[in-house]
Amino acid sequence: MAEIYDPQALRRELHEMPELALHEEKTAAYVAEKLEALGIETHRNVGGTTGVLGIIRGKEPGPVMMLRADMDALPFVIDGKPCCIHACGHDGHTAMLLAAASRLKDNVRRGTLKLLFQPAEETIEGAPEMIRAGVIDDVDMILGAHIRPIQDVPAGKLCPAVRHTASATVFVEIEGRGAHASRPHLGINAIDVSCAVIEGVQAIWLDPKMSWSSKATQIHADAGATNTVPDKARITFDVRAQTNDLMDALLKRMEEVVNGTAAAFGAKGKLIRNSLCPACWYDDDFTAEVADAIRETAGEENLAHDCGGGGEDFHFYKLHRPEMKAAYFGVGVGATPGLHAATMHFDDSLLKLGVNVFENMVLRHLG
Template sequence: MAQLDAKQFEQIVSFRRAVHAEPELSWHEHKTADRIAAFLDNLGISYRRGLAGTGIVAELPGENDLPCVALRADMDALPIQEETGLAFSSQVPGVMHACGHDGHSSMLLGAAALLVREKHRPAPIRFLFQPAEETGNGAKAMIEDGALDNVALIFGGHLDRHFTAGTVAVTDGPVNASSDQFHIKIQGQGGHAARPHEAIDSVVVGSLLVMALQTIVSREVNPAHPSVVTVGHFNAGSAPNVIASTAQLDGSIRAQEQSVRESLQQSIKRIAHSIGDLHNAQIDVSIDLGTPPLSNPPDIAELAREAVRGSLGDSALKKLEIANMGGEDFAYYMEKIPGCYVRFGSVLAGKEGFPAHSSRFDFDEQALHVGATYYHAVALAAGHHLVEQ
């Protein structure tokens, strides 16, 4: 199976470091897109710019009249002040590639460098360079602009510090959770702290609500189905001697299955309104839907596993051992078409304690070689899969 030579690997490492030094926030990935376009120009691969604002879609033709196999990478950085001390640290104050998207784009360009040299591509291959994954809306915007038109299968992945460099984790079923937010406004009756009987205390109502919400996961959800309800913000009151008339609670909802996701939302509304009725407080609940759960279908996951075995060897293949409750907007693509989302081992010696979204996050650049090799292999395997259907 083809792999990057030393010069090609050096090129994608250089690309990664240049992008890392000039990170750009969601929807503003202009310099990053320019660098991707220049890399594709050097490979002689045609592309379209401007999808979802700064997104790029490139394509290689296939031998057969088939829909495309898509490979996706994200491009955006985070509003974090970098503290890695790397020679190529961010030169943009308060902005950092702390989630590895610089690596994702680099490995996909590496795959493009391998695939452009392939004489026999069973199906067309489309490369998606997506903005704004961190907002949860980039994939939707790409879809709206036609990124999935005439695409049959899609593949993506994420760097993961829980696995050593040189490995790829492929898992059937849930691999990322839904990510929704809830907002609860409590309207009570303000009053003097010395006369609570004349008021409806929003602090008391909110406190009861915080505690009651903790019972949803522990008492209403099957323990075999990972889920989370977190109250992350509680605001009420203006002075020690004033009973608060209003309170605001905001939180996060995570679930790995759509049915559980919907049940959590309903439970939050039911409990909130019940506590409001109990204390004669008015309750308003709103829920902002975020990314849906991401689940790999077994047949496409097996195709991905075979690509790992065939290109990197049996020892490179791993699987997720614990539930991952993080959100990922790749799920929007897989609401439309089948695909598989994997994890690329990236742990760097001495940096195990610095997770994604940390100001000291970094990864082993050997993962770029692994990712490029995997994407090359899975693109060809998926093409053969489409031929056989």
């Protein structure tokens, strides 16, 4: 009998080796060694990245199920020094998946279980890299999880679905015409155009039954002198939408506002989509099974309501392979003061609740 891993002990070791996106070398080596110690088929450097894939094959034919964890930590500057901290709990996710692997390695009777340790979730680069590497091309079901802050799910409870929204970063470039500030009528002030663009974007209305937002988060315009009308400006917008369709509609309206407003001033406007993270897209029947798994392993009283907010690159998987069932649950571990806080801490003795759900879900389909 191979060792059964304790997720709390694993998490504490992983917590001491936080690494930034696509630089998870020590973490990946740790994961691979733990999988190999269990005798699990292990693939390192998935797609040329730090990704690690473990594969447990059943003796009988059956579906392919994937469990996915993320491995990266976040950058901070503390007392003037750059550093890296596991402030989003990905150390806990990696620990939960390794613990699940140790419990499941001899219990996959049919089909195939794939354990994906993905790099670079925070920069939304990891999932696209894993997709390019082809790791989900044969997957029928994918299941992920995230620890939840205390505001979302009470400690000791689990929610069957984390309803992430779509998020995008959009740059708007304005090109006006420079002039001496004493002769502003000869120029087109890129700051004036930018202000009008921001007001126009804020006046976009979509279906009020849905949630969405777009707000300017950065603006740069400076011709280098206090008495020169600037010819160029660049605005950054953070954009969120409840569904992928709503995000498409919002970006289309923003582009119309940018182009139309700039034209009204005689300037040029250009909208550049910098990055886009898709909204969650879950299968109701698969999510209902997760709810059952929570009831069975933690008790009805510990089944929490769905929570939402934030983004996850996990949702690229389902977009790439829509026929694959997807679900993603939340584990209430009392994380406080909130995710992405440098001082974020949580009760890692509760990680076993997530391991129980992973194990239950795998045994339903592959046991």
